[in-house]
Amino acid sequence: MVSPRAPSAEIIIHCFDSRVDLSAEERHYLQRMVKSPKVHSAGSEIIASGTPLDNPLFLLSGWAFAAVNLSDGRRQIIDFHLPGDILGLSTRANSKSYECWIALTTLVTANARAFLSFLQPEADVHYPGLARIARIVECEREMRHVRHIVRLGSQLAPARMASLILDLARRIERCGLMNEGAFELPITQEFLGNALGMSTVHVNRTLQQLRHGGLIRLKNGTLEVLNRTGLERAAEDEVSA
Amino acid sequence: MVSPRAPSAEIIIHCFDSRVDLSAEERHYLQRMVKSPKVHSAGSEIIASGTPLDNPLFLLSGWAFAAVNLSDGRRQIIDFHLPGDILGLSTRANSKSYECWIALTTLVTANARAFLSFLQPEADVHYPGLARIARIVECEREMRHVRHIVRLGSQLAPARMASLILDLARRIERCGLMNEGAFELPITQEFLGNALGMSTVHVNRTLQQLRHGGLIRLKNGTLEVLNRTGLERAAEDEVSA
DNA sequence: CGAATCGTTGACGTAAGTCAACTTCAGTGG
DNA sequence: CCACTGAAGTTGACTTACGTCAACGATTCG
Numbered sequence: 001m002v003s004p005r006a007p008s009a010e011i012i013i014h015c016f017d018s019r020v021d022l023s024a025e026e027r028h029y030l031q032r033m034v035k036s037p038k039v040h041s042a043g044s045e046i047i048a049s050g051t052p053l054d055n056p057l058f059l060l061s062g063w064a065f066a067a068v069n070l071s072d073g074r075r076q077i078i079d080f081h082l083p084g085d086i087l088g089l090s091t092r093a094n095s096k097s098y099e100c101w102i103a104l105t106t107l108v109t110a111n112a113r114a115f116l117s118f119l120q121p122e123a124d125v126h127y128p129g130l131a132r133i134a135r136i137v138e139c140e141r142e143m144r145h146v147r148h149i150v151r152l153g154s155q156l157a158p159a160r161m162a163s164l165i166l167d168l169a170r171r172i173e174r175c176g177l178m179n180e181g182a183f184e185l186p187i188t189q190e191f192l193g194n195a196l197g198m199s200t201v202h203v204n205r206t207l208q209q210l211r212h213g214g215l216i217r218l219k220n221g222t223l224e225v226l227n228r229t230g231l232e233r234a235a236e237d238e239v240s241a
Numbered sequence: 242m243v244s245p246r247a248p249s250a251e252i253i254i255h256c257f258d259s260r261v262d263l264s265a266e267e268r269h270y271l272q273r274m275v276k277s278p279k280v281h282s283a284g285s286e287i288i289a290s291g292t293p294l295d296n297p298l299f300l301l302s303g304w305a306f307a308a309v310n311l312s313d314g315r316r317q318i319i320d321f322h323l324p325g326d327i328l329g330l331s332t333r334a335n336s337k338s339y340e341c342w343i344a345l346t347t348l349v350t351a352n353a354r355a356f357l358s359f360l361q362p363e364a365d366v367h368y369p370g371l372a373r374i375a376r377i378v379e380c381e382r383e384m385r386h387v388r389h390i391v392r393l394g395s396q397l398a399p400a401r402m403a404s405l406i407l408d409l410a411r412r413i414e415r416c417g418l419m420n421e422g423a424f425e426l427p428i429t430q431e432f433l434g435n436a437l438g439m440s441t442v443h444v445n446r447t448l449q450q451l452r453h454g455g456l457i458r459l460k461n462g463t464l465e466v467l468n469r470t471g472l473e474r475a476a477e478d479e480v481s482a
Numbered sequence: 483c484g485a486a487t488c489g490t491t492g493a494c495g496t497a498a499g500t501c502a503a504c505t506t507c508a509g510t511g512g
Numbered sequence: 513c514c515a516c517t518g519a520a521g522t523t524g525a526c527t528t529a530c531g532t533c534a535a536c537g538a539t540t541c542g
Contacts, residue, residue: 068387075392119376151436195394236312
């Protein structure tokens with residue numbers, strides 16, 4: 001376990017700020033919430049499946065993913081999570097979780113339990129901006145789910161890959177971790193396969209294809225988008241191209 | 242256009258009742274809401290993609306589906322909708338819809354706009370049961386999405402098909418349209434393919450397989466589950482709730 | 483230095499797509 | 513009544529995208 005850096009709500013505030021107007025009071029409230037961060041090691045299960053979703057977490061740094069474990073040991077990754085996201089936030093706090101959340105890298109979380117109440121019908125809303133963010137977080141997750149369904153159901157391997165990369169790139173940009181078109185992508189080819197419904201070998205070949213097409217560079221866990229419009233074209237309808 | 246039967250909130254109340262306790266007042270409120278039903282013909286677009294989701298609809302009778310249209314004319318079906326469902330309900334009422342909703346059969350809808358406000362953080366909740374239902378509807382949709390991701394990403398054709406059939410059967414049961422293990426399934430093989438990410442030909446072969454395995458009977462749009470546990474085994478489905 | 487872990491490549495097998503023909507079957511109209 | 517039509521379902525022959533297996537580099541790390 002790495003000792004956490006000084007706890008900071010900066011990333012959270014930054015990510016929320018781009019979506020709603022936060023009052024000074026709300027910023028302060030967030031600062032207070034992020035007082036006792038927790039460090040998780042890479043690969044550890046942060047929220048197990050089958051547990052009640054009564055303890056959502058801010059993701060302050062590092063990457064995670066939500067997944068469903070199948071009875072035969074395989075796993076389907078449903079969604080990736082970046083700094084600024086909230087893990088395990090659901091209206092259905094008391095019902096058991098179907099998914100689990102797992103750390104992809106060493107990561108730091110903080111309790112976000114207050115966000116749960118914002119989702120309840122009887123919520124007494126002292127913080128309208130935060131309540132709105134809670135709803136927006138759920139909405140964006142749904143949009144990602146729908147896009148993922150489209151990827152898995154209607155696209156060939158190169159389009160799936162390109163589409164996922166673009167999704168991640170856009171989110172990385174928003175939370176300020178993009179560095180001149182490049183960003184850290186701590187997802188092994190095995191996990192990319194678990195997300196995109198393809199074998200590790202085929203992930204490798206598909207990435208080669210994107211590389212040779214001059215669309216991306218990917219080396220040592222750093223991904224650089226070399227040709228954005230090309231990548232977008234590849235993501236949209238690979239089949240017709 | 243079939244002339245609508247006497248407008249009735251019965252199906253709505255029945256479906257909601259199985260999930261929350263409704264007050265007499267809330268039942269009455271639902272009755273009033275369902276006063277001016279509208280009939281849509283099979284195949285018509287009920288909510289277009291790109292429009293704001295500011296007008297959710299009760300589905301009183303018939304089937305519909307939510308889909309994403311791809312640039313090359315193909316379409317990915319995201320979710321099916323049965324009587325008792327709400328179409329186009331989203332927290333993001335003002336943002337443009339990515340999906341569209343289309344009638345699978347002739348169907349009858351009624352305005353459910355009041356449910357929109359139940360999802361807003363500032364909602365002034367006079368009807369806690371209905372507000373709760375609005376959340377539950379969103380939650381259940383998310384669970385269906387996640388299961389669909391698992392299907393498309395991790396399962397072979399027979400398991401996909403079995404899993405979808407089971408999902409539909411469970412929902413049909415809940416809204417009281419199951420008839421001794423059999424129900425109307427007004428989904429052509431083409432649409433099943435659009436949902437399950439497979440070609441019409443392969444849908445046909447997969448259904449044959451399930452038939453010959455003695456798991457289902459499907460004739461003239463009526464599906465009968467002959468061997469429930471066998472179907473569940475085929476679906477590799479441990480989620481029975 | 484082994485020992486992991488991850489990435490890469492080739493040979494080969496298989497699930498599923500494509501194309502095309504042929505059935506049903508429900509309308510519809512002469 | 514039958515002949516015609518169009519939509520849905522069914523089947524066979526062939527192609528292809530992707531999986532599987534297995535071997536082999538590259539990196540990192542105790």
